[in-house]
Amino acid sequence: MKTFKWAAVALLFFALVSIVPGHSSAQFKFSDISPDKEYFDQVHYIAELGIVNKADKFNPGNNLTRAHAAKMLVIASGNADMPTPKVQFKDLKPGTEQYKFASRAVELGYFKKKADGSFGPNEKLKRDEMGYALSVAFNLSQSPTVDKPLMLTDMKDHPFAKEINGLYYGGVSQGDAGRFLPKDYLTRSQFALFVARALNDDYKLTVKLPEQTSRTYFAKVATGGDNLNVRTHPAVTGDVVTRLKDGEIVEVIGQTGDWLLVLIDGADGYIHSRYTVEVGTQAPSDDDVATDEPDEPEVSEPEITEPEVTEPEEEPNTPSPTTGLIGKVTTNVLNVRKSPDGTSAVVAKLSLNQKVNIESINGNWAKINLQSGPGYVHKNYLKLINQSGNVLKDRIIVIDAGHGGKDPGATSNKLSEKTVVLKVAKLVEAKLKNAGAKVLLTRSDDTFLSLEQRTAYAKKHYAETFVSIHVNAAGSSAAKGAEVFYDSSTNPNAKESKLLASKIQSNLVKNANMSDRGVKDQRFYVIRNNNVAAVLVELGFITNPDDFKKLSSEQYMELYAEAIYQGLVQYYAAP
Known part of the structure; x- marks a missing residue:
């Protein structure tokens, strides 16, 4: 030229x-x-x-x-x-x-x-x-x-x-x-x-895809006794694939207008929101509830916090010896077992915030030494703290870039959420690896993953912390700022999640000069269905002019990544 x-x-x-x-x-x-x-x-x-x-x-x-x-x-x-x-x-x-x-x-x-x-x-x-x-x-x-x-x-x-x-x-x-x-x-x-x-x-016209959000919740069918059609798409012209009884509870994973996208026996379909009530937000009348249908289960902090499901598909490696690693108990009561098996005999119990020395780690099991001899605890309920060197060294951290593939997420002026968050995720990955962490990305390219696949990936690879990165959008261009979510409804590590969320949020506000929308407790799927410290980060609003400039800036992507990285450092450095 x-x-x-x-x-x-x-x-x-x-x-x-x-x-x-x-x-x-x-x-x-x-x-x-x-x-x-x-x-x-x-x-x-x-x-x-x-x-x-x-x-x-x-x-x-x-x-x-x-x-x-x-x-x-x-x-x-x-x-x-x-x-x-x-x-x-x-x-x-x-x-x-x-x-x-x-x-x-x-x-x-x-x-x-x-x-x-x-x-x-x-x-x-x-x-x-x-x-x-x-x-x-x-x-x-x-x-x-x-x-x-x-x-x-x-x-x-x-x-x-x-x-x-x-x-x-x-x-x-x-x-x-x-x-x-x-x-x-x-x-x-x-x-x-x-x-x-x-x-x-x-x-081209702007195409509004059926909204697929990370927020999921349960809804109860409230028809007054009639069955409710489940359709293939969000309109009365959709084929009826099945019917729900009055009082049935289903999980809502998305919404298009007045139509809710729900999961039913592993499949999905649309029901009209007019005939539902969100469980926990409105108390149905006696007529709304079928006597043989349960309400959403009450969640309390379990006395024994070991998974009742089978262990991850991936076989554990040979036990990895550790030096200077301690574990702080993050649940009220944690069983110490004779061998690394959920059915093994309980030889002792640990209490909330108790610290123990970790001798080795094998998959999800940490070997510790007690006065009575060695024992094993499930590491999901320990915050692992390095006593020397970088606090992130050897920590298994999963970074989840939201959306991807056929799901672009929020979009504005040709900028898509899936592109922004993947770039930020890769920057975070590089920083964590440089600090010695064992960091894993749920997706490293423009690939679509279901919400279930994202949480399953974290569990399969024995994640110790989980950070899902997203970009926000709103009907009004006035909405702006960063916010970080944690879940206390089912995640047994809610307190740890809240601490991690607060560290990341404070760094987003300080490092990227974002408006502070705070730390919030919300039932997003990927954090609700995790059992380790898990947060969902909303970097900013793609629909706000000021936030858009930052989200489309390589400089600010670096600042967002640094904020998430520093939040993880400060979380692991906290006693």
Whole structure:
């Protein structure tokens, strides 16, 4: 590039500006499209690309014909120079422009010949035909799933449902008030909008995926005696996959509008929130509760805090000797067993905050020496403290970058939560490794993991602390600041979690100059279903202008990582 002459650079710049969104009218403008029209930039954009002819008028309100659509799609998809296929049409003659583009469109699969062998070049194009052709041309088809349900209600059972669903999630078309209107005719301006969106991300519509949040809770079905339908997607057009009885309790893992995404026997589906009450937030009347259905179990700090489930799948390593390592008991009463086995005989009991010397660690079991001889305790209920050297050395810390893959998390101005938190997680990883910690990432690339997979990963690898990193969002741009969550509902290490949360939060406020939203007790899945010190960090609000600048800044990503790192250092340094 250094050898370019300034004149050449200037010519290149102006050539590019002519097709950049917002600048398409610099050299050419249709006389019948004013700048205030929704489709002004898009129409001129495709004109500059040669998809439509530059002429005095565009005739935006005219209906689009099949011949016009075929030509535009063939050019837009980069197939203008392909050899003309020999396709016989009852109503088109080889050698004509209509034949050239119609035969290519049929060969490419955008359109099909009619049953009588004709193409119908002058027939007005319907929206469902357009949706199919556009989806095939740009490879946008998307079968309806729980993650990407069919949101356009009038496309249920339509033969082009997956193609139209692809337009919705591709940011090309989101219909009209929840309907696609498949049999309506298409105007030239509408098609220009759709083609421009398919070609250029700057024109795409913002796609709101069904909300998948880390907060989970239990809801009780309250129908007054009727069964409640569970559907495949958040609309009454969703297929009914099962039914819930009045009084049943289900776990809610997400929400789309008034519809709750719930887990049922390992599968998921949608129920309407109108017929539920959140357990613990509202006391149901006697009529709401079936006598044979239990309320959400009360959680109390257990007397003996060893897991009743089988140990992690990963086999323990050979016992690792330790030097200068002590363990502080984090539960009221902790059994000391004769051997590293939850069924082994109890030889002693330890009390809250009691400190013991650790001789070795094997998987989840720590060997200690008592006056009566050696014994074993479950290390999940010990805070392991190094008496010399770096406090983080050999500590097993899991860093969880939220969202990922098909789940972008919160987004704003092309910045996604999944990207920000992965960068911060990797920076934290590097700092922890440099301090001698054994740090593990739940994901190290753009991969989707379920909430259950994240907690299972931590348990499988004998995690001693767990930090999940997220970015916040709100309907109002005024919401701003950092906050850190812990769980006291089921996590037996709630007090340790709260201490870790407070250390990280204070560093976020101090190091990154974040507004202080505090430390909060909340039932987020990944911290509620952990049994070690576990926190969920919300770095800031991607929907707030000030926080957005920080979240999109490499400098502040480093500051966020340093805050989390220092919080872990201070947590482990606390006696």
